[in-house]
Amino acid sequence: xxxxxxxxxxxxxxxxxxxxxxxxxxxxxxxxxxxxxxxxxxxxxxxxxxxxxxxxxxxxxxxxxxxxxxxxxxxxxxxxxxxxxxxxxxxxxxxxxxxxxxxxxxxxxxx
Amino acid sequence: xxxxxxxxxxxxxxxxxxxxxxxxxxxxxxxxxxxxxxxxxxxxxxxxxxxxxxxxxxxxxxxxxxxxxxxxxxxxxxxxxxxxxxxxxxxxxxxxxxxxxxxxxxxxxxxxxx
Numbered sequence: 268x269x270x271x272x273x274x275x276x277x278x279x280x281x282x283x284x285x286x287x288x289x290x291x292x293x294x295x296x297x298x299x300x301x302x303x304x305x306x307x308x309x310x311x312x313x314x315x316x317x318x319x320x321x322x323x324x325x326x327x328x329x330x331x332x333x334x335x336x337x338x339x340x341x342x343x344x345x346x347x348x349x350x351x352x353x354x355x356x357x358x359x360x361x362x363x364x365x366x367x368x369x370x371x372x373x374x375x376x377x378x
Numbered sequence: 379x380x381x382x383x384x385x386x387x388x389x390x391x392x393x394x395x396x397x398x399x400x401x402x403x404x405x406x407x408x409x410x411x412x413x414x415x416x417x418x419x420x421x422x423x424x425x426x427x428x429x430x431x432x433x434x435x436x437x438x439x440x441x442x443x444x445x446x447x448x449x450x451x452x453x454x455x456x457x458x459x460x461x462x463x464x465x466x467x468x469x470x471x472x473x474x475x476x477x478x479x480x481x482x483x484x485x486x487x488x489x490x491x492x
């Protein structure tokens with residue numbers, strides 16, 4: 268099992284460019300999450316999805332959109348990247364158990 | 379989520395027990411306490427969870443006070459590889475489904491010293 272896979276691992280964008288961060292899990296989990304982590308800070312929840320077809324805003328949703336394409340995939344889109352969105356982005360998934368599984372992160376720099 | 383408070387940093391000698399405290403005085407009766415850790419920019423890793431009884435697994439022990447207002451994560455024999463940021467979380471169910479909104483604070487940076 269691959270667990271939670273995020274692509275790409277690294278990305279540099281210019282201000283105003285758009286991109287989509289991909290996340291896929293192979294554990295048949297219902298819930299999926301997107302977090303961002305700024306240097307020296309804890310993780311902040313951007314969006315989450317309780318099940319296929321549903322998404323909800325987290326703590327810091329502005330500037331982002333998400334799509335729960337199917338049960339496996341949960342993508343995060345930046346429509347017009349800004350330097351303030353420079354961060355490490357983590358995707359996570361879980362079923363009913365308390366254990367959430369995290370991907371290895373996407374390191375995004377917006378210049 | 380119930381608010382949790384942790385010290386920003388702690389040191390522990392290798393081979394000794396590491397005791398990481400967490401205050402969660404606003405926790406309600408149906409909220410579990412979860413612990414995760416994050417080793418140097420990797421994705422967070424689940425450690426343990428509990429409601430009101432003490433819990434133990436292969437990684438750690440969790441001691442929850444009788445009033446449930448605080449808990450302590452215990453790593454019985456800390457190694458250098460246990461150096462990480464440890465997060466104490468008390469998530470709650472949300473109305474739109476079974477997804478619990480896991481909110482991570484700043485955590486405790488544990489440094490295990492040789």
